[in-house]
Amino acid sequence: xxxxxxxxxxxxxxxxxxxxxxxxxxxxxxxxxxxxxxxxxxxxxxxxxxxxxxxxxxxxxxxxxxxxxxxxxxxxxxxxxxxxxxxxxxxxxxxxxxxxxxxxxxxxxxxx
Amino acid sequence: xxxxxxxxxxxxxxxxxxxxxxxxxxxxxxxxxxxxxxxxxxxxxxxxxxxxxxxxxxxxxxxxxxxxxxxxxxxxxxxxxxxxxxxxxxxxxxxxxxxxxxxxxxxxxxxxx
Numbered sequence: 109x110x111x112x113x114x115x116x117x118x119x120x121x122x123x124x125x126x127x128x129x130x131x132x133x134x135x136x137x138x139x140x141x142x143x144x145x146x147x148x149x150x151x152x153x154x155x156x157x158x159x160x161x162x163x164x165x166x167x168x169x170x171x172x173x174x175x176x177x178x179x180x181x182x183x184x185x186x187x188x189x190x191x192x193x194x195x196x197x198x199x200x201x202x203x204x205x206x207x208x209x210x211x212x213x214x215x216x217x218x219x220x
Numbered sequence: 221x222x223x224x225x226x227x228x229x230x231x232x233x234x235x236x237x238x239x240x241x242x243x244x245x246x247x248x249x250x251x252x253x254x255x256x257x258x259x260x261x262x263x264x265x266x267x268x269x270x271x272x273x274x275x276x277x278x279x280x281x282x283x284x285x286x287x288x289x290x291x292x293x294x295x296x297x298x299x300x301x302x303x304x305x306x307x308x309x310x311x312x313x314x315x316x317x318x319x320x321x322x323x324x325x326x327x328x329x330x331x332x333x
Contacts, residue, residue: 150327151324151325152324157319197262199263205317206270206314206320212261
């Protein structure tokens with residue numbers, strides 16, 4: 109059973125608009141959540157994270173929201189830029205374990 | 221600024237052959253990981269090493285072995301390659317096992333025929 113799910117395989121938005129990527133999880137023991145960005149033929153790179161004691165974390169154009177009761181998190185990118193076009197992975201870890209469980213990814217395309 | 225270095229970048233093996241994927245990090249990180257990524261899927265953890273001298277199984281360890289040679293290096297060995305092991309393999313490291321992000325290598329694209 110997949111513990112981290114990204115139900116939208118792809119998302120297309122216009123440059124300058126908001127991109128919202130969603131992630132759901134089933135394991136209530138997860139207490140640290142991360143978003144990674146991946147370009148083709150490269151390894152994932154860390155984007156932003158949030159711990160379960162917070163409900164929001166911002167870093168420039170990127171904001172992650174966590175709704176623990178719904179077991180849902182989302183990544184907002186405002187404004188979206190063509191260089192943001194990539195695969196975005198949601199990941200979660202539990203109990204200070206370090207190792208993460210990943211979702212299947214959402215491919216974001218930002219059109220000029 | 222090398223970060224996490226994986227070798228080789230590409231490899232084709234015949235069924236039954238063995239090989240070792242090498243990984244080294246220069247960030248003085250304590251924890252290291254091996255993931256595989258299949259088409260259309262996320263990364264799945266094969267093995268990890270929380271600290272030098274320790275290794276643990278991840279989600280999909282069957283058919284693999286690992287060695288944490290020292291703090292810098294973490295290798296992944298396929299003893300008898302199978303077509304089901306065709307995948308892209310990523311090595312990663314993190315400062316510690318706690319609430320911290322991982323840094324990934326560029327990946328090894330492995331094809332088993």
